[in-house]
Amino acid sequence: MSEPKSPQPTTAGTVMAFDFGLKRIGVAVGELSHGIAHPLDTIEFADNARRLEAIERLVREWQPVRMIVGMPSRDDAEPHPMKAPIDAFMRNLRKRFGIEVEEIDESLSSWEASRSLSRAGTRARNQKPIIDKMAAREILRTWFEEQGNNPSSPVG
Secondary structure, eight states: OOOOOOOOOSSSSSSEEEEEOOOOEEEEEEEEETTTEEEEEEOOOOOHHHHHHHHHHHHHHHOEEEEEEOOOOOSSOOOOHHHHHHHHHHHHHHHHHOOEEEEEETTTTTHHHHHHHHHHHHOOOOOHHHHHHHHHHHHHHHHHHHOOOTTTTTOO
């Protein structure tokens, strides 16, 4: 009798990433097989119920197979002040959607998003409405690179 096969890792499907903030949540999506991240939306509701309803609409539309949440880090050993709210957000995502949720260091995502927007000609004062979804894109781009499925990174 042969050994049961272990489940194969998912190589196709949509991945949804979040740049969580207390005022706004940036959202990005990408396809595992392509490894390209795209900014999607900025959720600006203050209360969690409306935030989760907005995310639920996006989940129904995009049907992600995995979710990635950016977690800021600090130089010292202390946890970042956003750790507890982000952990709660991740628990809510897991409970509500039953989808694998993973965290990734996002320490420079907003800076990188702003830099990218500036290079594209968007002035700093005009970046506020889109910076969060662009930061979510950076979070997802970084995750794809770490998984080795970003077409702009060398294969190997």
